[in-house]
Amino acid sequence: MxxxxxxxxxxxxxxxxxxxxxxxxxxxxxxxxxxxxxxxxxxxxxxxxxxxxxxxxxxxxxxxxxxxxxxxxxxxxxxxxxxxxxxxxxxxxxxxxxxxxxxxxxxxxxxxxxxxxxxxxxxxxxxxxxxxxxxxxxxxxxVEPLGIGFHAVGRANPQPGESVLIIGAGPIGLGVVAFALLRCCRVLVTDVRAERLAFCREHFPEIHTIQAGENALSGIQNACNGELPSIVFDATGNRRSMENAVSLTASGGRLVFVGLVLGEISFNDPEFHRKELTLLASRNARGNEYPAIITHIEKGEVDxxxxxxxxxxxxxxxxxxxxxxxxxxxxxxxxxxx
Ligand SMILES: [Zn+2]
Ligand SMILES: [Zn+2]
Known part of the structure; x- marks a missing residue:
């Protein structure tokens, strides 16, 4: 063969x-x-x-x-x-x-x-x-790459009305976007690549896109009534992005590392502690999540x-x-x- x-x-x-x-x-x-x-x-x-x-x-x-x-x-x-x-x-x-x-x-x-x-x-x-x-x-x-996003959203378990930031708009980030929208969240996306943000705006008109970089923080706050998102997903696999994500997560919020970096990361512990953040890894997806993902695609809720x-x-x-x-x-x- x-x-x-x-x-x-x-x-x-x-x-x-x-x-x-x-x-x-x-x-x-x-x-x-x-x-x-x-x-x-x-x-x-x-x-x-x-x-x-x-x-x-x-x-x-x-x-x-x-x-x-x-x-x-x-x-x-x-x-x-x-x-x-x-x-x-x-x-x-x-x-x-x-x-x-x-x-x-x-x-x-x-x-x-x-x-x-x-x-x-x-x-x-x-x-x-x-x-x-x-x-x-x-x-x-x-279904497999979508499953990564489905599982990550399940890890954070967002509630309707919560603000959710996805850092990184590659295929994994797009899956997180799709399933966060199904949970009726306010969805923000940042990426360093403008064409990926344009792709997001075209296919998810209801989301906020923010160019990653120096002005990202103010853009994020503007989209969240001056506050920070209570859930942040990092889907970049980039060490600096993952370290910086702590400062983009609201006090009391959840930070989910969907991507991984091959090495160590560090962040400011007083900030992590002061915000009482919940830090979650997310890896792959589970077999019992596959039927739900397939149903969402069959219903046209995810395209x-x-x-x-x-x-x-x-x-x-x-x-x-x-x-x-x-x-x-x-x-x-x-x-x-x-
Ligand atoms: Zn893959
Ligand atoms: Zn085993």
Whole structure:
């Protein structure tokens, strides 16, 4: 079967690999239909993803068709189109026992820690496939990145009328925006990139966009009746942004780090203490959140169609990827068809 392998930083190759064997109990043989490209893939390509092992088959934002359900798989049949929850958890550790499959101590993410979906066929656990009878393959491939935002919003649990600031308007930040709006919050977004703010204004006309930088604080206060937002999500993965986010959060508020930075961060403890902030990490999403995300898309409450700015066949990836990730490409979401 056709397979794209990231051999080493900067080098994708299109090759042939053996098709998977027949599915075992609880497994499903699937045909990969769509693969979304995200920051993790870009970091792996650039070689700045620490502890990343090469060669690796990337691809974790997946829509797949069921080809053959294995024994003991009752809920899926041939032809079913599904989103993939790419978080293979152990089921036994302290996090799994508490229902926190997203932060399993032995978590394996296909496309990151083990081989992912840039190939024609894949064996996947049936319990990681989330069916929709109505969504397109594109929509199902975007459930995973949307899930990051859905889970992050759930961590903060905003109440109607609260002011929410999202720092960073990439695909993850856009997901946070979409689900914060569904909670009837006043939503503010900042980003250093003006074109990303313009994209937000076009697709979410009810939000406030504020250029990141020196005047951001006054812009934020102006949008919040002179106060600060009671919830701040940082989706930048930028150390300085995350450190500064403490000063943008209202007293008594919650600060959620959706992105991560590979290293240490620090902030002023008296300010953190004086405000009695709640600091939350947010990682991945949980399987039981997938049906809710799919329902929101089915109802048209979240529309990810405009996010797909770049599209190509999987086979052409080795030729086009360097162009996609060049700064001038203004990519939001790249989508591969298999
Ligand atoms: Zn991703
Ligand atoms: Zn576990």
């Amino acid at each position: 056709k397979t794209v392998i990231l051999e080493k930083p900067g080098r994708f190759v299109l090759t042939d690999t053996d098709s998977p064997t027949a599915p075992g109990p609880g497994e499903v043989l699937t045909k990969v239909r769509r693969i979304g490209i995200c920051g993790t893939d870009i970091h792996a390509f650039r070689g700045d993803q620490p502890f990343f092992e090469y060669p690796r088959i990337l691809g974790h934002e997946l829509a797949v068709d069921v080809v053959e359900p294995g024994p003991e798989v009752g809920n899926l049949k041939t032809g079913d189109l599904c989103a993939v929850e790419p978080y293979l958890n152990c089921g036994n550790c302290i996090a799994c026992r508490a229902g926190k499959s997203n932060c399993c101590t032995r978590l394996l993410v296909p496309g990151v820690h083990v081989d992912g979906g840039m190939r024609e066929f894949m064996l996947l656990p049936a319990n990681k496939l989330h069916l929709s009878g109505r969504l397109s393959a594109d929509q199902l491939a975007l 990810t169609a405009p996010w797909v700015t770049h599209r190509a066949s999987m086979s052409s990836l080795p030729d086009i990827f360097a162009d996609w990730v060049a700064p001038e490409s203004r990519i939001i979401k790249g989508m591969l068809e298999v």
